[in-house]
Amino acid sequence: AQKVTQAQTEISVVEKEDVTLDCVYETRDTTYYLFWYKQPPSGELVFLIRRNSFDEQNEISGRYSWNFQKSTSSFNFTITASQVVDSAVYFCALSESGGSEKLVFGKGTKLTVNP
Amino acid sequence: DAGVIQSPRHEVTEMGQEVTLRCKPISGHDYLFWYRQTMMRGLELLIYFNNNVPIDDSGMPEDRFSAKMPNASFSTLKIQPSEPRDSAVYFCASSPGLAGIAKNIQYFGAGTRLSVL
Numbered sequence: 001a002q003k004v005t006q007a008q009t010e011i012s013v014v015e016k017e018d019v020t021l022d023c024v025y026e027t028r029d030t031t032y033y034l035f036w037y038k039q040p041p042s043g044e045l046v047f048l049i050r051r052n053s054f055d056e057q058n059e060i061s062g063r064y065s066w067n068f069q070k071s072t073s074s075f076n077f078t079i080t081a082s083q084v085v086d087s088a089v090y091f092c093a094l095s096e097s098g099g100s101e102k103l104v105f106g107k108g109t110k111l112t113v114n115p
Numbered sequence: 116d117a118g119v120i121q122s123p124r125h126e127v128t129e130m131g132q133e134v135t136l137r138c139k140p141i142s143g144h145d146y147l148f149w150y151r152q153t154m155m156r157g158l159e160l161l162i163y164f165n166n167n168v169p170i171d172d173s174g175m176p177e178d179r180f181s182a183k184m185p186n187a188s189f190s191t192l193k194i195q196p197s198e199p200r201d202s203a204v205y206f207c208a209s210s211p212g213l214a215g216i217a218k219n220i221q222y223f224g225a226g227t228r229l230s231v232l
Contacts, residue, residue, distance in 0.1 A: 035220070044224075044226065045223035045226075047220055047221070047223075050219060101148075101165070101210060101219065102163065103221060104160075105157060106157075
């Protein structure tokens with residue numbers, strides 16, 4: 001069965017610090033997709049990134065970067081030079097192949113960036 | 116596109132009343148999902164549709180919950196009768212499906228915060 005674990009429940013940093021959010025997943029499929037979503041205090045869920053299981057290249061988007069390692073079943077998310085606006089709950093999610101389209105979410109990590 | 120639109124944004128009702136939540140997916144998306152978010156259980160998938168047909172409703176908690184998708188641009192989630200433990204944020208999401216650049220990506224509405232007193 002598929003499972004996503006975000007062991008960090010809450011993280012608090014000071015502005016400009018770098019912070020890494022951990023995500024570990026379990027799946028029996030060889031083809032799957034990994035996602036990160038952001039839920040700011042306003043409540044909506046915002047898509048950040050999707051990765052498929054065949055693409056282990058790290059990705060960078062501005063201050064955001066993602067490290068995908070199949071060997072450790074991890075898909076970690078790093079925010080460089082954090083800002084107060086990064087304060088949110090971040091969810092990692094997994095979708096297996098086979099056309100089911102179902103997303104399984106981790107419990108989320110609440111990030112607080114203090115000025 | 117306006118994104119996924121949910122209504123109402125907030126709903127307060129009394130135990131035993133019927134509650135109907137509404138969702139308009141992004142035009143052209145083939146998949147529609149209903150989720151529930153609570154502090155205790157996190158984000159749970161309740162049901163999802165493909166081309167208006169329910170595919171998996173194994174997450175629907177009990178018979179008091181029902182969902183319909185009469186056409187490609189509208190879906191409802193109904194709770195009858197409602198109970199205090201149904202209090203949660205309910206999200207609707209849509210996805211373009213398995214093809215194209217946005218394959219498998221689910222886009223969420225702003226959610227409906229339901230309080231059952």
